[in-house]
Every structure is written in structure tokens, then in C-alpha cells.
Amino acid sequence: MSSTELPQTMKAQLLESPNALYTLASVPLPQPQDPHDILLRVTAASYCHTDAVVASGSVPGLPPVWPHINCHEFAGEVVMAGPAAAALGFASGVRLAVAGRGFHCCGVCDECAAGPDVERGDLHGDIPGVSAYCRASGTCGLTDPGGFAQYVVVDARQVNRIPEGLTDVEVAPLMCAGMTVFTALRKAAVRPGSVVGVVGAGGGLGHLAMQFAEKMGAKVVGVESADEPLRLAREVSPGATVVDARTTEAKEVGAEGQSRKGVDVVLVLPESQKAFDYAMSILRDRGTCMLVSFPAAGFHISALDIMLRHLNITSVLGGTFAATEEMLQFAAKHGVKAKFETFPLDKLNELVAKYNQGGGGKYVVDMAM
Known part of the structure; x- marks a missing residue:
């Protein structure tokens, strides 16, 4: 899909203020700004406990501004890729799984420069220059817009290809939990x-x-x-x-x-x-x-x-990009899948109410519903 074929607006679930219900609204389509940016059409977005914490406004600095688009574990397909992202092979239509951390890593901090650190117990570290633990990076769904929307901008260095045998709805809960x-x-x-x-x-x-x-x-x-x-x-x-x-x-x-x-x-x-x-x-x-x-x-x-x-x-707090890749391959090979219930995007508040009942498992927005 070319930029001329893209809609000017999209549907998104907004948090207008702490402890508020989600509000379904029409908002401007997000625009890639960095050469590594990918415009992703969201296909599935999973609800995480951290989403509830962010929605409560109890974490200082998160989100940095209201209204906010929540969700940091989601999946989708590439619509548009910046030149650096395209060079990595992320062509239109490629299915990707996204964990929120590591959005626009700085590339120069100790975490980014370190690479794997065996002595620290990090046996699955990332290449120097890109770290999921970069303190200067953003987080889709926490500091930056996340997956409870039809489209989202992600960083090509923070994503994983979805293995064969796993659907987008199955993958979304794996990307944080x-x-x-x-x-x-x-x-x-x-x-x-x-x-x-x-x-x-x-x-x-x-x-x-x-x-x-x-x-x-x-x-x-x-x-x-x-x-x-x-x-x-x-x-x-x-x-x-x-x-x-x-x-x-x-x-x-x-x-x-x-x-x-x-x-x-x-x-x-x-x-x-x-x-x-x-x-x-x-x-x-x-x-x-x-x-x-x-x-x-x-x-x-x-x-x-x-x-x-x-x-x-x-x-632990999350995991490296390399560990996430290993996890996805392991899950596909061994049949590890979340037990989940799906909801359409416009029923997100019903999803949250079900989550708050404490029934266990995961709850996922399926954009195809």
C-alpha cells in the first residue's frame, strides 16, 4: 500500500485521563519519522497487567501525555517501511510481532554498547548498538502510542517476524507475558x-x-x-x-x-x-x-x-530482542500458546472488565472481529 492509498485517520482507543474508561475515537494516522520506522497495521493487541498500571496513572512519567494509546504487546503487518527498515527486509505485508520496549534506542549508552554480558547472566543479549534495556529509548504503549489502534509506528530494530504455525492473535500475548x-x-x-x-x-x-x-x-x-x-x-x-x-x-x-x-x-x-x-x-x-x-x-x-x-x-523485566526471537521459535516448535478470549477493538472496556474479574489467562483485541 502506498502512502497515497493510506487513510488520513484511524480508529484508536484513547485513555483521556487516569482511571478513565477507554474512548474509541478517530485520530490522525501516525507518520513514520525515523529511517528505521515501520507503519504497522495492527492485527492483534493483547492486554497486560502493565496496561492497567499505566491506565491508573500510578507510575510517575507514564504516560508522558494524555490522551494515550495503550498496549505494548501486539502484532500486525507492514504497511510502509523507512529506508533502513526496508534494508532489513521488512517489505509491505510482512507479519511482525512487537514488544513495546526498545523504541528508538540511543545506540551509545552503556546498555546499547555492551552487547551480551555473560557475567551478568544475560546469555541472550543483542548486538552492540541496540538494546531492549536502553534507558533513553521509548516504549510503544507506555511512553509512545501502542497497539490499541488500527495503525502504529514501530522501530524495525524492536520487532520479530512471526513464525509459521502461530497466528497473529496467538503471538500477541507472547510479546510481553x-x-x-x-x-x-x-x-x-x-x-x-x-x-x-x-x-x-x-x-x-x-x-x-x-x-x-x-x-x-x-x-x-x-x-x-x-x-x-x-x-x-x-x-x-x-x-x-x-x-x-x-x-x-x-x-x-x-x-x-x-x-x-x-x-x-x-x-x-x-x-x-x-x-x-x-x-x-x-x-x-x-x-x-x-x-x-x-x-x-x-x-x-x-x-x-x-x-x-x-x-x-x-x-527480570522483559527480555532482549534475541531472547524474544528464541522464545517465539520455542513456542512455535513446542506448541506453547496462551489461553485467551478475544474482543473487537470497540469492546475494549468490556475486555478490561473481564480482566478485572481475575479469571486467569489472557485477553486479546482481534482487529478482524
Whole structure:
């Protein structure tokens, strides 16, 4: 499609102010400005917990201006590509998956210049000059317009081609939720025979973490505290042990056959001190606690756990472009897919209401509806 065939306006869901409902509006079509820019026709846009946080206005500086177009995990097809993007092979019609981070990296900061850092545990780093962790870069859906619109401008250096075997609607939930838990499991060096605990196992991230860990050959212990998420966790990982934290105390959760009871790695997904305490209690001595959530009040951590039990506490925030590519290929090969419900763009507020009910899984805007 040439620029002369493009519409002058598009439909987008706007957040006019903190804690407001989304408003469907007609807005000017976004215009590529940088040689790496791609004008993407959005085909699927997934709702993430961070979208709810941004919509609340509780994060200083996010979004930088109102109104704002939310959504940082989405998919679409190329409509127009700048010269640098075209040189990378992003022709019209190419299907792309987009994670919000790394929009217009600076190319000169320590993160961009560093490349892979094995000593820091970054085994899947990006090439020097482009980093998903560039502090000067923007984030589609957070600092810049995101995917809850018919079109969006993305950076060719922040995208991934969609593998065969995955639809756009299936890919969208993987671009934050899937990428984050996959990176967490890789950073924790999960391998065949590892015992992995997932606290929050039936949520948007948790049910994907269960699948990824299982396909990596790990024994999986899922922890939940609500009926529907428990059902979902058992559905996606029938070979896992799934426990109800409301009726099963942490001391009862052990890894069968281990000389030291407990899991080797535990992912903490809920923003809850109670969930964190449960996670620490099921972790074996010298195990790794992987934080994937960041409550505003933080977590209280026992110094005795660190000193006497020799526990490791670390974290992830998203993942590199290279790790995202590995995640997509892994998901396509092993059939890792989110359980999701779809809504049309004009029903986004209904999607959010359903999300707030806490039923687990993911919720996706399907632009074909």
C-alpha cells in the first residue's frame, strides 16, 4: 500500500485521563519519522497487567501525555517501511510481532554498547548498538502510542517476524507475558530435571510459564488461590503438580525425590507479600527466587533466608530482542500458546472488565472481529 492509498485517520482507543474508561475515537494516522520506522497495521493487541498500571496513572512519567494509546504487546503487518527498515527486509505485508520496549534506542549508552554480558547472566543479549534495556529509548504503549489502534509506528530494530504455525492473535500475548517468563526461566538456568515453582500459575504470565517450564523438561509445581486460575493451570500443564494455596500450606509442598525438599527455582508473579512469602517457603536451600512482579510497596525479604538458607533473589523485566526471537521459535516448535478470549477493538472496556474479574489467562483485541 502506498502512502497515497493510506487513510488520513484511524480508529484508536484513547485513555483521556487516569482511571478513565477507554474512548474509541478517530485520530490522525501516525507518520513514520525515523529511517528505521515501520507503519504497522495492527492485527492483534493483547492486554497486560502493565496496561492497567499505566491506565491508573500510578507510575510517575507514564504516560508522558494524555490522551494515550495503550498496549505494548501486539502484532500486525507492514504497511510502509523507512529506508533502513526496508534494508532489513521488512517489505509491505510482512507479519511482525512487537514488544513495546526498545523504541528508538540511543545506540551509545552503556546498555546499547555492551552487547551480551555473560557475567551478568544475560546469555541472550543483542548486538552492540541496540538494546531492549536502553534507558533513553521509548516504549510503544507506555511512553509512545501502542497497539490499541488500527495503525502504529514501530522501530524495525524492536520487532520479530512471526513464525509459521502461530497466528497473529496467538503471538500477541507472547510479546510481553511469554517473553518475560521465558527469559526468567532461561536466566534461572532451568533444564531437564529442574523443579520449578510458579506462584500465580493460572494468570496471564503464569499459565505460559507452566508450559514453557514443562517443555524445557522441568518438573513443575503451580500455586494458585482462586478457582478459575487453578482450573486453567491444571488444563495447560496436566503433568504438573498444582496446589491450592488456600488449603495447602507451603511446608506441604515438596519436590518428590529430592534430597532437600523444595523447588530449585520459583517465579513470583502476583504483587502480593503473601505470595512472595509462600514462594520463599517452597524454595529449597540454595534455590533461586525469580521476581517478575513489582508492587509499589516492594517486598519484605528476610535477611535470615538470604544468610542461613543461601537463597538467591533476582529478577527480570522483559527480555532482549534475541531472547524474544528464541522464545517465539520455542513456542512455535513446542506448541506453547496462551489461553485467551478475544474482543473487537470497540469492546475494549468490556475486555478490561473481564480482566478485572481475575479469571486467569489472557485477553486479546482481534482487529478482524
